[in-house]
Amino acid sequence: MTRFRHLVARDLLMVWRRPGDVLLVLAFFLLAASLFPLGVGPEPQVLQRIGPGVLWVAALFAAMLSLDRLFAEDLADGSLEHLALAPLPLELAALAKCLAHWLSGGLPLTLMSPALGLLFGLDASQIAVLAISLLIGTPSLSLLGGLGAALTLGARRGGALTALLVLPLAVPVLIFGVGAVEALAGGAGTTNSLVLLAAFFLVALASTPWAMAAALRQAVE
Amino acid sequence: MHALANPARFQRFSARALPWCAGVTAILLLVGLYMAFFVAPPDYQQKETVRIMFVHVPAAWWSMAGYAFLAALGAALLVWKHPLAALMARAAAPVGAAYAATCLITGSFWGRPMWGTWWVWDARLTSMLVLFFLFLGHIALSRAFDSPERGDRAAAILALIGVINLPIIKFSVDWWNTLHQPASVVKLDGPAIHSSILVPLLVMAVAFLMLFITLVMMRTETEIGRRRLEMAALAAE
Numbered sequence: 001m002t003r004f005r006h007l008v009a010r011d012l013l014m015v016w017r018r019p020g021d022v023l024l025v026l027a028f029f030l031l032a033a034s035l036f037p038l039g040v041g042p043e044p045q046v047l048q049r050i051g052p053g054v055l056w057v058a059a060l061f062a063a064m065l066s067l068d069r070l071f072a073e074d075l076a077d078g079s080l081e082h083l084a085l086a087p088l089p090l091e092l093a094a095l096a097k098c099l100a101h102w103l104s105g106g107l108p109l110t111l112m113s114p115a116l117g118l119l120f121g122l123d124a125s126q127i128a129v130l131a132i133s134l135l136i137g138t139p140s141l142s143l144l145g146g147l148g149a150a151l152t153l154g155a156r157r158g159g160a161l162t163a164l165l166v167l168p169l170a171v172p173v174l175i176f177g178v179g180a181v182e183a184l185a186g187g188a189g190t191t192n193s194l195v196l197l198a199a200f201f202l203v204a205l206a207s208t209p210w211a212m213a214a215a216l217r218q219a220v221e
Numbered sequence: 222m223h224a225l226a227n228p229a230r231f232q233r234f235s236a237r238a239l240p241w242c243a244g245v246t247a248i249l250l251l252v253g254l255y256m257a258f259f260v261a262p263p264d265y266q267q268k269e270t271v272r273i274m275f276v277h278v279p280a281a282w283w284s285m286a287g288y289a290f291l292a293a294l295g296a297a298l299l300v301w302k303h304p305l306a307a308l309m310a311r312a313a314a315p316v317g318a319a320y321a322a323t324c325l326i327t328g329s330f331w332g333r334p335m336w337g338t339w340w341v342w343d344a345r346l347t348s349m350l351v352l353f354f355l356f357l358g359h360i361a362l363s364r365a366f367d368s369p370e371r372g373d374r375a376a377a378i379l380a381l382i383g384v385i386n387l388p389i390i391k392f393s394v395d396w397w398n399t400l401h402q403p404a405s406v407v408k409l410d411g412p413a414i415h416s417s418i419l420v421p422l423l424v425m426a427v428a429f430l431m432l433f434i435t436l437v438m439m440r441t442e443t444e445i446g447r448r449r450l451e452m453a454a455l456a457a458e
Contacts, residue, residue: 147382151375155365164361165379168354169386172393179397196396200389207385211378214299218374 003088004096011100021069022104029062029109033116044121051120052130052181056174058116059109059134063141064163066105070097070149071216072158081220094212095205098139098146106138126181129190133180136197137173143204144169150215172200228445231305235438242435249428256421273331275421279429280324281349287317287433288352291359292384295377305441307373308448310380311363312440316433318356324349344395351390355383369448 015022036054040046074080083093113134117127148166152158180193257275291313297306328346329339340346363369363376 151362151379152365154371155362155375156367157365161358161361161365164354165358168351168358168390169383171351171390172386175393175397196393203385203389207382211382214378215375218371 003086004092007083007088007093007096008100008103011097012103015100015104021066022108025062025066025105026108026112028065029058029112030116032058032061034119037119048121051117051122052126053178054120055113055116055130056134056137056177059106059113059138060141060167060170060174062109063105063138063145064166066101067145067149067162067166068159070101070146071153071219072149075153075219080216084217084220090213090216091209094146094150094216095209098142098208098212101146102139102142106134106142110134110138122181126184129184129194130181133177133194133197136194136201137177140173140197140201140204141170143201143208144173147208147212147215150212150219153215153219173197176200228305228308232442232445235442239435239438239442242431242438246428246431246435249424249431253421253425253428256424261418261421270331270334271418273327274418275425277324277327277331278422279426280320280327282426283429283433284317284320284324284349284352284356287313287320288355288380288387289384291317291356292380295380298373298377299381307370307377308444309437309441310359310373310376311444313437314356314359314363314376316436316440318353318360320429320433321349321353321356325353344391344397348391348394351394352387355387359383369451 033055036050037047040050071080074083084090086093088096110131113131114127117130122130144166145162147169148162151165152161155161176193176197180190180197183190183193253275257272261272261275263271291310294303294306294310294313297303298310325346328349332341333339359376359379362379363372366372366375
Protein backbone atom coordinates (compact mmCIF):
# COMPACT_ATOMS: atom_id res chain seq x y z
CA MET A 1 0.00 0.00 0.00
CA THR A 2 2.89 2.32 0.84
CA ARG A 3 4.40 1.63 -2.57
CA PHE A 4 1.05 2.41 -4.18
CA ARG A 5 0.87 5.72 -2.31
CA HIS A 6 4.44 6.59 -3.21
CA LEU A 7 3.74 6.02 -6.87
CA VAL A 8 0.65 8.24 -6.78
CA ALA A 9 2.62 10.91 -4.89
CA ARG A 10 5.46 10.72 -7.40
CA ASP A 11 3.14 11.20 -10.37
CA LEU A 12 1.34 14.07 -8.66
CA LEU A 13 4.67 15.69 -7.84
CA MET A 14 5.68 15.46 -11.47
CA VAL A 15 2.43 17.12 -12.48
CA TRP A 16 2.91 19.76 -9.79
CA ARG A 17 6.38 20.63 -11.05
CA ARG A 18 4.99 21.16 -14.51
CA PRO A 19 1.51 22.60 -14.03
CA GLY A 20 1.23 23.61 -17.66
CA ASP A 21 -0.13 20.20 -18.67
CA VAL A 22 -3.09 20.35 -16.32
CA LEU A 23 -3.80 23.99 -17.08
CA LEU A 24 -3.78 23.16 -20.77
CA VAL A 25 -6.42 20.49 -20.24
CA LEU A 26 -8.59 22.84 -18.20
CA ALA A 27 -8.15 25.59 -20.77
CA PHE A 28 -9.18 23.17 -23.49
CA PHE A 29 -12.28 22.20 -21.49
CA LEU A 30 -13.23 25.86 -21.08
CA LEU A 31 -12.48 26.71 -24.69
CA ALA A 32 -14.31 23.74 -26.21
CA ALA A 33 -17.39 24.35 -24.07
CA SER A 34 -17.47 28.08 -24.75
CA LEU A 35 -17.32 27.55 -28.51
CA PHE A 36 -20.78 25.97 -28.47
CA PRO A 37 -22.73 29.15 -27.69
CA LEU A 38 -20.92 30.70 -30.64
CA GLY A 39 -21.77 27.74 -32.83
CA VAL A 40 -25.44 27.18 -31.97
CA GLY A 41 -26.39 30.73 -31.05
CA PRO A 42 -26.86 32.36 -27.66
CA GLU A 43 -30.55 31.55 -26.95
CA PRO A 44 -30.77 30.64 -23.25
CA GLN A 45 -33.31 27.83 -23.77
CA VAL A 46 -31.12 26.12 -26.37
CA LEU A 47 -28.02 26.46 -24.22
CA GLN A 48 -29.76 25.14 -21.15
CA ARG A 49 -31.07 22.22 -23.19
CA ILE A 50 -27.71 21.18 -24.63
CA GLY A 51 -25.52 22.33 -21.71
CA PRO A 52 -25.11 19.03 -19.85
CA GLY A 53 -24.33 17.11 -23.03
CA VAL A 54 -21.86 19.70 -24.27
CA LEU A 55 -20.02 19.83 -20.95
CA TRP A 56 -19.84 16.04 -20.79
CA VAL A 57 -18.50 15.75 -24.34
CA ALA A 58 -15.99 18.54 -23.66
CA ALA A 59 -14.88 16.69 -20.51
CA LEU A 60 -14.48 13.50 -22.53
CA PHE A 61 -12.27 15.23 -25.11
CA ALA A 62 -10.28 17.04 -22.44
CA ALA A 63 -9.61 13.70 -20.74
CA MET A 64 -8.29 12.33 -24.07
CA LEU A 65 -5.90 15.26 -24.33
CA SER A 66 -3.79 14.35 -21.32
CA LEU A 67 -3.55 10.59 -21.91
CA ASP A 68 -0.25 10.62 -23.77
CA ARG A 69 1.62 11.72 -20.65
CA LEU A 70 0.23 8.79 -18.65
CA PHE A 71 2.78 6.16 -19.66
CA ALA A 72 4.74 7.56 -22.62
CA GLU A 73 7.32 9.51 -20.60
CA ASP A 74 7.88 6.60 -18.26
CA LEU A 75 8.49 4.39 -21.26
CA ALA A 76 10.87 6.92 -22.80
CA ASP A 77 13.06 7.36 -19.70
CA GLY A 78 13.00 3.71 -18.71
CA SER A 79 11.05 4.04 -15.47
CA LEU A 80 8.28 1.87 -16.88
CA GLU A 81 10.69 -1.06 -17.04
CA HIS A 82 11.53 -0.47 -13.40
CA LEU A 83 7.85 -0.43 -12.57
CA ALA A 84 7.43 -3.73 -14.36
CA LEU A 85 10.23 -5.24 -12.27
CA ALA A 86 9.23 -3.60 -8.98
CA PRO A 87 7.58 -5.59 -6.18
CA LEU A 88 4.35 -3.65 -6.62
CA PRO A 89 2.23 -5.65 -9.10
CA LEU A 90 2.01 -3.90 -12.44
CA GLU A 91 -1.78 -3.98 -12.19
CA LEU A 92 -1.61 -1.81 -9.07
CA ALA A 93 1.06 0.42 -10.58
CA ALA A 94 -1.21 1.07 -13.55
CA LEU A 95 -4.07 1.78 -11.15
CA ALA A 96 -1.89 4.22 -9.21
CA LYS A 97 -1.03 6.07 -12.38
CA CYS A 98 -4.70 6.26 -13.35
CA LEU A 99 -5.53 7.59 -9.88
CA ALA A 100 -2.88 10.28 -10.25
CA HIS A 101 -4.21 11.05 -13.70
CA TRP A 102 -7.71 11.47 -12.31
CA LEU A 103 -6.54 13.61 -9.37
CA SER A 104 -4.71 15.90 -11.77
CA GLY A 105 -7.29 15.86 -14.56
CA GLY A 106 -10.77 14.59 -13.82
CA LEU A 107 -11.03 16.14 -10.38
CA PRO A 108 -10.02 19.72 -11.35
CA LEU A 109 -12.33 19.38 -14.34
CA THR A 110 -15.19 18.42 -12.03
CA LEU A 111 -14.43 21.32 -9.72
CA MET A 112 -14.46 23.65 -12.69
CA SER A 113 -17.74 22.36 -14.12
CA PRO A 114 -20.13 24.47 -11.96
CA ALA A 115 -18.65 27.66 -13.41
CA LEU A 116 -19.19 26.34 -16.92
CA GLY A 117 -22.69 25.26 -15.96
CA LEU A 118 -23.43 28.89 -15.20
CA LEU A 119 -22.28 29.87 -18.69
CA PHE A 120 -24.94 27.55 -20.07
CA GLY A 121 -27.63 28.87 -17.76
CA LEU A 122 -28.10 25.65 -15.79
CA ASP A 123 -29.90 26.08 -12.48
CA ALA A 124 -28.43 25.15 -9.11
CA SER A 125 -29.83 21.63 -8.91
CA GLN A 126 -28.71 20.82 -12.47
CA ILE A 127 -25.23 22.10 -11.72
CA ALA A 128 -25.07 20.00 -8.57
CA VAL A 129 -26.12 16.83 -10.42
CA LEU A 130 -23.73 17.60 -13.28
CA ALA A 131 -20.82 17.97 -10.85
CA ILE A 132 -21.76 14.75 -9.04
CA SER A 133 -22.08 12.85 -12.31
CA LEU A 134 -18.66 14.13 -13.39
CA LEU A 135 -17.23 13.17 -10.01
CA ILE A 136 -18.48 9.60 -10.41
CA GLY A 137 -17.91 9.37 -14.16
CA THR A 138 -14.47 10.87 -14.74
CA PRO A 139 -12.61 8.09 -12.84
CA SER A 140 -13.99 5.65 -15.43
CA LEU A 141 -12.60 7.90 -18.15
CA SER A 142 -9.15 7.81 -16.52
CA LEU A 143 -9.29 4.00 -16.37
CA LEU A 144 -10.48 3.56 -19.96
CA GLY A 145 -8.04 6.23 -21.07
CA GLY A 146 -5.24 4.49 -19.23
CA LEU A 147 -6.11 1.32 -21.11
CA GLY A 148 -6.06 3.17 -24.42
CA ALA A 149 -2.74 4.82 -23.57
CA ALA A 150 -1.21 1.50 -22.53
CA LEU A 151 -2.40 -0.25 -25.68
CA THR A 152 -1.03 2.43 -28.01
CA LEU A 153 2.31 2.79 -26.26
CA GLY A 154 4.92 2.92 -28.99
CA ALA A 155 2.36 3.01 -31.78
CA ARG A 156 2.49 5.31 -34.74
CA ARG A 157 -0.01 8.19 -34.53
CA GLY A 158 -0.73 7.21 -30.94
CA GLY A 159 -2.86 10.18 -29.96
CA ALA A 160 -5.59 9.91 -32.59
CA LEU A 161 -5.55 6.14 -32.24
CA THR A 162 -6.13 6.36 -28.47
CA ALA A 163 -9.21 8.48 -29.08
CA LEU A 164 -10.52 5.97 -31.63
CA LEU A 165 -10.11 3.15 -29.11
CA VAL A 166 -11.36 4.90 -25.99
CA LEU A 167 -14.31 6.98 -27.17
CA PRO A 168 -16.50 4.05 -28.29
CA LEU A 169 -15.80 2.28 -25.00
CA ALA A 170 -16.74 5.44 -23.10
CA VAL A 171 -20.22 5.68 -24.63
CA PRO A 172 -21.98 4.37 -21.48
CA VAL A 173 -20.22 6.96 -19.28
CA LEU A 174 -21.43 9.75 -21.51
CA ILE A 175 -24.99 8.40 -21.69
CA PHE A 176 -25.38 7.83 -17.95
CA GLY A 177 -23.60 11.08 -17.07
CA VAL A 178 -25.82 13.21 -19.27
CA GLY A 179 -28.78 11.01 -18.37
CA ALA A 180 -28.51 12.00 -14.72
CA VAL A 181 -28.86 15.72 -15.50
CA GLU A 182 -31.52 15.16 -18.15
CA ALA A 183 -33.58 13.04 -15.78
CA LEU A 184 -33.66 16.03 -13.47
CA ALA A 185 -35.04 18.24 -16.24
CA GLY A 186 -37.61 15.58 -17.12
CA GLY A 187 -38.76 15.41 -13.51
CA ALA A 188 -37.46 11.87 -13.05
CA GLY A 189 -35.07 10.74 -10.34
CA THR A 190 -31.36 11.04 -10.98
CA THR A 191 -30.38 8.13 -8.76
CA ASN A 192 -30.74 5.55 -11.54
CA SER A 193 -28.17 7.12 -13.80
CA LEU A 194 -25.76 7.87 -10.98
CA VAL A 195 -25.93 4.30 -9.70
CA LEU A 196 -25.34 2.97 -13.22
CA LEU A 197 -22.42 5.37 -13.58
CA ALA A 198 -20.97 4.03 -10.34
CA ALA A 199 -21.58 0.45 -11.50
CA PHE A 200 -19.74 1.13 -14.74
CA PHE A 201 -16.85 2.54 -12.72
CA LEU A 202 -16.70 -0.62 -10.61
CA VAL A 203 -16.68 -2.84 -13.70
CA ALA A 204 -13.91 -0.71 -15.19
CA LEU A 205 -12.02 -0.80 -11.88
CA ALA A 206 -12.24 -4.58 -11.82
CA SER A 207 -11.30 -5.21 -15.44
CA THR A 208 -9.04 -2.49 -16.86
CA PRO A 209 -6.01 -2.90 -14.53
CA TRP A 210 -5.45 -6.45 -15.82
CA ALA A 211 -5.70 -5.32 -19.42
CA MET A 212 -3.47 -2.31 -18.76
CA ALA A 213 -0.82 -4.45 -17.10
CA ALA A 214 -0.94 -6.94 -19.99
CA ALA A 215 -0.52 -4.11 -22.48
CA LEU A 216 2.31 -2.50 -20.49
CA ARG A 217 4.19 -5.80 -20.23
CA GLN A 218 4.19 -6.02 -24.01
CA ALA A 219 5.41 -2.46 -24.33
CA VAL A 220 8.48 -3.11 -22.17
CA GLU A 221 9.16 -6.61 -23.46
CA MET B 222 -8.40 -26.10 -32.95
CA HIS B 223 -4.97 -27.17 -31.84
CA ALA B 224 -4.34 -29.24 -34.90
CA LEU B 225 -4.79 -26.12 -37.02
CA ALA B 226 -2.47 -23.99 -34.90
CA ASN B 227 0.36 -24.86 -37.23
CA PRO B 228 0.14 -22.47 -40.21
CA ALA B 229 1.38 -25.06 -42.67
CA ARG B 230 -1.26 -27.53 -41.52
CA PHE B 231 -3.88 -24.79 -41.72
CA GLN B 232 -2.83 -24.11 -45.27
CA ARG B 233 -3.20 -27.76 -46.21
CA PHE B 234 -6.61 -27.80 -44.54
CA SER B 235 -7.81 -24.59 -46.13
CA ALA B 236 -6.51 -25.59 -49.56
CA ARG B 237 -8.95 -28.50 -49.40
CA ALA B 238 -11.79 -26.74 -47.57
CA LEU B 239 -11.73 -23.40 -49.34
CA PRO B 240 -13.15 -24.51 -52.73
CA TRP B 241 -16.00 -26.28 -50.93
CA CYS B 242 -16.73 -23.28 -48.74
CA ALA B 243 -16.63 -20.92 -51.70
CA GLY B 244 -18.88 -23.22 -53.72
CA VAL B 245 -21.44 -23.61 -50.93
CA THR B 246 -21.37 -19.84 -50.40
CA ALA B 247 -22.01 -19.17 -54.08
CA ILE B 248 -24.87 -21.67 -54.28
CA LEU B 249 -26.51 -20.45 -51.08
CA LEU B 250 -26.18 -16.82 -52.15
CA LEU B 251 -27.73 -17.58 -55.55
CA VAL B 252 -30.57 -19.58 -54.04
CA GLY B 253 -31.06 -17.07 -51.22
CA LEU B 254 -31.07 -14.06 -53.50
CA TYR B 255 -33.42 -15.77 -55.94
CA MET B 256 -35.82 -16.56 -53.10
CA ALA B 257 -35.43 -13.08 -51.66
CA PHE B 258 -36.17 -11.36 -54.96
CA PHE B 259 -38.71 -13.65 -56.63
CA VAL B 260 -40.19 -16.10 -54.15
CA ALA B 261 -40.71 -14.03 -51.01
CA PRO B 262 -43.88 -11.95 -51.29
CA PRO B 263 -43.70 -8.16 -50.88
CA ASP B 264 -44.82 -7.07 -47.44
CA TYR B 265 -48.36 -5.69 -47.24
CA GLN B 266 -47.09 -2.57 -45.47
CA GLN B 267 -43.55 -2.12 -46.68
CA LYS B 268 -44.03 -3.33 -50.28
CA GLU B 269 -40.82 -4.28 -52.05
CA THR B 270 -38.43 -2.56 -49.67
CA VAL B 271 -38.82 -5.43 -47.21
CA ARG B 272 -36.40 -7.33 -49.43
CA ILE B 273 -33.56 -5.24 -47.99
CA MET B 274 -34.03 -7.31 -44.86
CA PHE B 275 -32.52 -10.38 -46.50
CA VAL B 276 -29.15 -8.63 -46.67
CA HIS B 277 -29.54 -6.32 -43.71
CA VAL B 278 -30.44 -8.82 -41.00
CA PRO B 279 -27.78 -11.49 -41.76
CA ALA B 280 -25.14 -8.75 -41.94
CA ALA B 281 -26.22 -7.51 -38.50
CA TRP B 282 -26.20 -10.99 -36.98
CA TRP B 283 -22.80 -12.03 -38.28
CA SER B 284 -21.12 -8.71 -37.56
CA MET B 285 -22.03 -9.16 -33.89
CA ALA B 286 -20.98 -12.80 -33.93
CA GLY B 287 -17.84 -11.65 -35.75
CA TYR B 288 -16.86 -9.47 -32.82
CA ALA B 289 -17.38 -12.37 -30.41
CA PHE B 290 -15.19 -14.48 -32.74
CA LEU B 291 -12.54 -11.73 -32.61
CA ALA B 292 -12.61 -11.82 -28.82
CA ALA B 293 -12.32 -15.62 -28.82
CA LEU B 294 -9.28 -15.33 -31.12
CA GLY B 295 -7.87 -12.70 -28.76
CA ALA B 296 -8.24 -15.09 -25.83
CA ALA B 297 -6.65 -17.90 -27.85
CA LEU B 298 -3.70 -15.65 -28.64
CA LEU B 299 -3.17 -14.33 -25.11
CA VAL B 300 -3.83 -17.56 -23.21
CA TRP B 301 -2.44 -20.26 -25.47
CA LYS B 302 -0.21 -18.11 -27.69
CA HIS B 303 -2.03 -19.72 -30.60
CA PRO B 304 0.06 -18.44 -33.53
CA LEU B 305 -2.69 -18.67 -36.08
CA ALA B 306 -5.20 -16.75 -33.92
CA ALA B 307 -3.34 -13.49 -34.47
CA LEU B 308 -3.31 -13.93 -38.23
CA MET B 309 -6.95 -14.97 -38.25
CA ALA B 310 -7.96 -11.97 -36.13
CA ARG B 311 -6.16 -9.71 -38.60
CA ALA B 312 -8.12 -11.43 -41.36
CA ALA B 313 -11.48 -11.36 -39.57
CA ALA B 314 -11.63 -7.78 -38.28
CA PRO B 315 -12.03 -6.05 -41.68
CA VAL B 316 -14.64 -8.62 -42.72
CA GLY B 317 -16.59 -7.93 -39.52
CA ALA B 318 -16.28 -4.20 -40.11
CA ALA B 319 -17.54 -4.67 -43.67
CA TYR B 320 -20.56 -6.61 -42.36
CA ALA B 321 -21.31 -3.88 -39.81
CA ALA B 322 -20.98 -1.25 -42.54
CA THR B 323 -23.26 -3.27 -44.83
CA CYS B 324 -25.81 -3.44 -42.05
CA LEU B 325 -25.62 0.31 -41.45
CA ILE B 326 -25.77 1.24 -45.12
CA THR B 327 -28.60 -1.12 -46.08
CA GLY B 328 -30.38 -0.02 -42.92
CA SER B 329 -30.26 3.58 -43.99
CA PHE B 330 -31.54 2.64 -47.49
CA TRP B 331 -34.39 0.91 -45.72
CA GLY B 332 -34.97 3.71 -43.26
CA ARG B 333 -35.34 6.35 -45.94
CA PRO B 334 -38.61 5.04 -47.47
CA MET B 335 -39.92 3.49 -44.21
CA TRP B 336 -39.12 6.07 -41.58
CA GLY B 337 -38.58 9.04 -43.91
CA THR B 338 -35.03 9.51 -42.73
CA TRP B 339 -31.59 8.08 -43.44
CA TRP B 340 -30.61 7.88 -39.82
CA VAL B 341 -32.26 7.92 -36.40
CA TRP B 342 -30.43 7.88 -33.09
CA ASP B 343 -32.33 4.76 -32.22
CA ALA B 344 -30.84 2.28 -29.78
CA ARG B 345 -30.15 -0.51 -32.26
CA LEU B 346 -28.69 1.82 -34.87
CA THR B 347 -26.45 3.55 -32.37
CA SER B 348 -25.10 0.36 -30.88
CA MET B 349 -24.36 -1.00 -34.36
CA LEU B 350 -22.47 2.21 -35.12
CA VAL B 351 -20.43 1.76 -31.95
CA LEU B 352 -19.73 -1.85 -32.94
CA PHE B 353 -18.45 -0.56 -36.29
CA PHE B 354 -16.12 1.86 -34.43
CA LEU B 355 -14.87 -0.98 -32.24
CA PHE B 356 -13.96 -2.96 -35.36
CA LEU B 357 -12.18 0.10 -36.79
CA GLY B 358 -10.25 0.53 -33.53
CA HIS B 359 -9.19 -3.12 -33.65
CA ILE B 360 -8.02 -2.82 -37.26
CA ALA B 361 -6.16 0.44 -36.62
CA LEU B 362 -4.50 -0.83 -33.43
CA SER B 363 -3.32 -4.12 -34.89
CA ARG B 364 -1.59 -2.26 -37.74
CA ALA B 365 -0.19 0.66 -35.73
CA PHE B 366 3.07 -0.90 -34.58
CA ASP B 367 6.35 -1.57 -36.29
CA SER B 368 6.36 -5.06 -34.83
CA PRO B 369 3.26 -6.97 -35.96
CA GLU B 370 3.30 -9.24 -32.88
CA ARG B 371 2.88 -6.23 -30.62
CA GLY B 372 -0.07 -5.02 -32.68
CA ASP B 373 -1.67 -8.46 -32.54
CA ARG B 374 -1.40 -8.63 -28.75
CA ALA B 375 -2.67 -5.10 -28.20
CA ALA B 376 -5.62 -5.72 -30.52
CA ALA B 377 -6.37 -8.98 -28.70
CA ILE B 378 -6.58 -7.14 -25.36
CA LEU B 379 -8.81 -4.52 -26.95
CA ALA B 380 -11.12 -7.21 -28.36
CA LEU B 381 -11.49 -8.80 -24.92
CA ILE B 382 -12.26 -5.50 -23.18
CA GLY B 383 -14.58 -4.59 -26.04
CA VAL B 384 -16.57 -7.77 -25.66
CA ILE B 385 -17.11 -7.06 -21.96
CA ASN B 386 -18.15 -3.53 -22.75
CA LEU B 387 -20.37 -4.35 -25.70
CA PRO B 388 -23.39 -5.54 -23.67
CA ILE B 389 -22.95 -2.51 -21.41
CA ILE B 390 -22.96 -0.19 -24.41
CA LYS B 391 -25.99 -1.97 -25.85
CA PHE B 392 -27.79 -1.70 -22.54
CA SER B 393 -26.85 1.94 -21.94
CA VAL B 394 -27.94 2.92 -25.42
CA ASP B 395 -31.26 1.09 -25.01
CA TRP B 396 -31.81 2.79 -21.72
CA TRP B 397 -30.91 6.21 -23.06
CA ASN B 398 -33.29 5.76 -25.94
CA THR B 399 -36.28 4.66 -23.89
CA LEU B 400 -35.69 7.68 -21.71
CA HIS B 401 -35.51 10.23 -24.49
CA GLN B 402 -37.35 9.02 -27.53
CA PRO B 403 -40.66 7.47 -26.66
CA ALA B 404 -41.56 5.48 -29.78
CA SER B 405 -41.12 8.23 -32.33
CA VAL B 406 -39.97 5.60 -34.78
CA VAL B 407 -42.23 3.30 -36.74
CA LYS B 408 -41.69 -0.05 -35.10
CA LEU B 409 -41.33 -3.10 -37.24
CA ASP B 410 -43.78 -5.16 -35.23
CA GLY B 411 -45.53 -6.45 -38.28
CA PRO B 412 -47.30 -9.79 -38.16
CA ALA B 413 -45.16 -12.66 -36.93
CA ILE B 414 -42.77 -13.68 -39.66
CA HIS B 415 -44.39 -16.00 -42.17
CA SER B 416 -42.41 -18.95 -43.48
CA SER B 417 -42.38 -17.45 -46.98
CA ILE B 418 -40.12 -14.76 -45.59
CA LEU B 419 -38.42 -16.73 -42.85
CA VAL B 420 -37.03 -19.43 -45.17
CA PRO B 421 -35.22 -17.01 -47.53
CA LEU B 422 -33.96 -15.12 -44.49
CA LEU B 423 -32.46 -18.25 -42.97
CA VAL B 424 -30.94 -19.29 -46.30
CA MET B 425 -29.35 -15.85 -46.59
CA ALA B 426 -28.15 -16.05 -42.99
CA VAL B 427 -26.34 -19.33 -43.68
CA ALA B 428 -25.00 -17.88 -46.93
CA PHE B 429 -23.58 -14.87 -45.07
CA LEU B 430 -22.00 -17.16 -42.48
CA MET B 431 -20.37 -19.23 -45.21
CA LEU B 432 -19.24 -16.04 -46.93
CA PHE B 433 -17.69 -14.89 -43.64
CA ILE B 434 -15.88 -18.21 -43.20
CA THR B 435 -14.67 -18.21 -46.80
CA LEU B 436 -13.40 -14.65 -46.67
CA VAL B 437 -11.67 -15.14 -43.33
CA MET B 438 -10.01 -18.32 -44.58
CA MET B 439 -8.80 -16.63 -47.77
CA ARG B 440 -7.55 -13.61 -45.88
CA THR B 441 -5.81 -15.79 -43.31
CA GLU B 442 -3.91 -17.52 -46.09
CA THR B 443 -2.92 -14.12 -47.42
CA GLU B 444 -1.72 -13.09 -43.96
CA ILE B 445 0.36 -16.27 -43.66
CA GLY B 446 1.89 -15.57 -47.04
CA ARG B 447 2.56 -11.96 -46.13
CA ARG B 448 4.26 -12.93 -42.86
CA ARG B 449 6.42 -15.43 -44.75
CA LEU B 450 7.45 -12.81 -47.29
CA GLU B 451 8.38 -10.38 -44.53
CA MET B 452 10.45 -13.05 -42.81
CA ALA B 453 12.14 -13.91 -46.09
CA ALA B 454 12.86 -10.25 -46.77
CA LEU B 455 14.39 -9.90 -43.30
CA ALA B 456 16.46 -13.04 -43.78
CA ALA B 457 17.73 -11.80 -47.13
CA GLU B 458 19.01 -8.56 -45.66
